[in-house]
Amino acid sequence: MPERELKRKPTADRRADEQIDDLPxxxxxxxxxxxxLDDLLDEIDDVLETNAEDFVKSYVQKxxx
Amino acid sequence: MVVPKICGIETExxxxxxxxxxxxxxxxxxxxxxxxxxxxARSDAPSQPPPVRWDFEDExxxxxxxxxxxxxxxxxxxxxxxxxxxLVNGSRYYVDHAHPELATPECRTxxxxxxxxLAGEQILIESMAQARGWLAPDLEIVVYKNNSDGKGQSYGxxxxxxxxxxxxxxxxxxxxxxxxxxxAIYCGAGKVGAESPGGRADDECFQITQRADFxxxxxxxxxxxxxxxxxxxxxxxxDATRFRRLHVIIGDANxxxxxxxxxxxxxxxxxxxxxxxxxxxxxTFADPVAAFRAVSRDLSLAVPLQLDDGSTITAxxxxxxxxxxxxxxAELDGLDAVGADVGDEVLQRWEYVLNTLEADPxxxxxQVDWIAKYRLVSAYRDRHHLxxxxxxxxxxxxxxxxxxxxxxxxxxxxxxxxxxPADVAAAVRRPPVDTRAWFRGECLRRFADQIVSANWDSxxxxxxxxxxxxxxxxxxxxxxxxxxxxxxxxxxxxxELVAALRA
Numbered sequence: 001m002p003e004r005e006l007k008r009k010p011t012a013d014r015r016a017d018e019q020i021d022d023l024p025x026x027x028x029x030x031x032x033x034x035x036x037l038d039d040l041l042d043e044i045d046d047v048l049e050t051n052a053e054d055f056v057k058s059y060v061q062k063x064x065x
Numbered sequence: 066m067v068v069p070k071i072c073g074i075e076t077e078x079x080x081x082x083x084x085x086x087x088x089x090x091x092x093x094x095x096x097x098x099x100x101x102x103x104x105x106a107r108s109d110a111p112s113q114p115p116p117v118r119w120d121f122e123d124e125x126x127x128x129x130x131x132x133x134x135x136x137x138x139x140x141x142x143x144x145x146x147x148x149x150x151x152l153v154n155g156s157r158y159y160v161d162h163a164h165p166e167l168a169t170p171e172c173r174t175x176x177x178x179x180x181x182x183l184a185g186e187q188i189l190i191e192s193m194a195q196a197r198g199w200l201a202p203d204l205e206i207v208v209y210k211n212n213s214d215g216k217g218q219s220y221g222x223x224x225x226x227x228x229x230x231x232x233x234x235x236x237x238x239x240x241x242x243x244x245x246x247x248x249a250i251y252c253g254a255g256k257v258g259a260e261s262p263g264g265r266a267d268d269e270c271f272q273i274t275q276r277a278d279f280x281x282x283x284x285x286x287x288x289x290x291x292x293x294x295x296x297x298x299x300x301x302x303x304d305a306t307r308f309r310r311l312h313v314i315i316g317d318a319n320x321x322x323x324x325x326x327x328x329x330x331x332x333x334x335x336x337x338x339x340x341x342x343x344x345x346x347x348x349t350f351a352d353p354v355a356a357f358r359a360v361s362r363d364l365s366l367a368v369p370l371q372l373d374d375g376s377t378i379t380a381x382x383x384x385x386x387x388x389x390x391x392x393x394x395a396e397l398d399g400l401d402a403v404g405a406d407v408g409d410e411v412l413q414r415w416e417y418v419l420n421t422l423e424a425d426p427x428x429x430x431x432q433v434d435w436i437a438k439y440r441l442v443s444a445y446r447d448r449h450h451l452x453x454x455x456x457x458x459x460x461x462x463x464x465x466x467x468x469x470x471x472x473x474x475x476x477x478x479x480x481x482x483x484x485x486p487a488d489v490a491a492a493v494r495r496p497p498v499d500t501r502a503w504f505r506g507e508c509l510r511r512f513a514d515q516i517v518s519a520n521w522d523s524x525x526x527x528x529x530x531x532x533x534x535x536x537x538x539x540x541x542x543x544x545x546x547x548x549x550x551x552x553x554x555x556x557x558x559x560x561e562l563v564a565a566l567r568a
Binding site for chain 1: 077161166220420
């Protein structure tokens, strides 16, 4: 039997709020992005292509691979 | 037998020329790659020598792993030989069909693949900047790290894994299909709408993958038509009696570093477990193509996938089973084949991501591309009361993958990162130290003016002798810094190197 048991959570208390332990993680962006979603939506019209319709229409690629 | 899971990624980028109508994507791609390569040649830095051309000798993309050679099916897709450079970090940078493409060097771990994939992004970003000098001031070349134009045209992000040739191919197909179809729940890059090959199929939906719409066969040789879930191109770029290179064409290009790490890390681990004989359960889909499409369309992650024994399983439950077998493999056989530390990290991240997908997928909006994109696009959609087919949502989908730092929505979101930017910068200039890519990259850095051509498994030197000298590199694990570093340091030129290698 493997010594390391998978920590699959029972459905009742499946909460993914614990951080991954012992893992290198250089940003804590999980919490940051939540707070910033509203800000991001506020500024997104400035970042988006000015004419979305034309941009989408003109984004034409040849098949690759 | 478990062989080291040497791996790499080849990414074809979408490309447009802003400010121009009806531009030729082949010349745009050539301009982009040439602008970068020329900038290296102009540079005074000794670490950036003039470009060396790619050597096409021995390439055989028409060889089929099922045992036959089918030139006829390959004939229409001969690669563009126009622009082809080998870089000092061991990468290949070139124009393939109508796209710029960057293939990472051979890497020993998924973490190194991530590092060199990010280095590739930096090379494309620098190329866009350099190309501005080649174009009229009102024109700009922009590249996108995605896989579809939203109108039925797709281009790939391929992975490669070194496998033991003695693993029966049929067994490999079954194992690979189970993972490729189900890993999409954390590897998918997300897409607004649906396509069919050559056209647009549906506006009113959001999909987990960019690519599922384009896959039509369970197994096959093609990559541009009737795309197969398992590609049979049998071109090992190594000793074909010992090795197989599995060419994986099903994946999405990822913006999230964690997604790239998981995509390559779980796949390498699973193949190692299969080679070790730890696949104690097999899962055969009744219809793999239908299963892949169902996974892509099911944001609830609950759709039952039909197996050929009459039972069903969800992608999530299937992933738990693969993780269980990989964990047993790690316990019983160790993780040397995938790099012990990286293998352990991948196992932990894999488990975390499956638990979180079950509990609350939106908590992965900083790690999983389709979730990050879905969260952003659907919030914008709610705020402005838009239908899914609105051009603004499709524009956001494309712009998620825009490589220009100031325009990239993926970058704006603030995805979790794993690699220090300084390490990415170093990976632009230096090859990985523990595969044959080290020998390739270092020879290029030191003796570029004496190298006639290079490819994955050989270098051709002009040492000044009567004939050109080809140095074969048939084992991807050999040619590391530990093995040939001192030897290279002791050689003043390529003639001494060739003599020393033959001694």
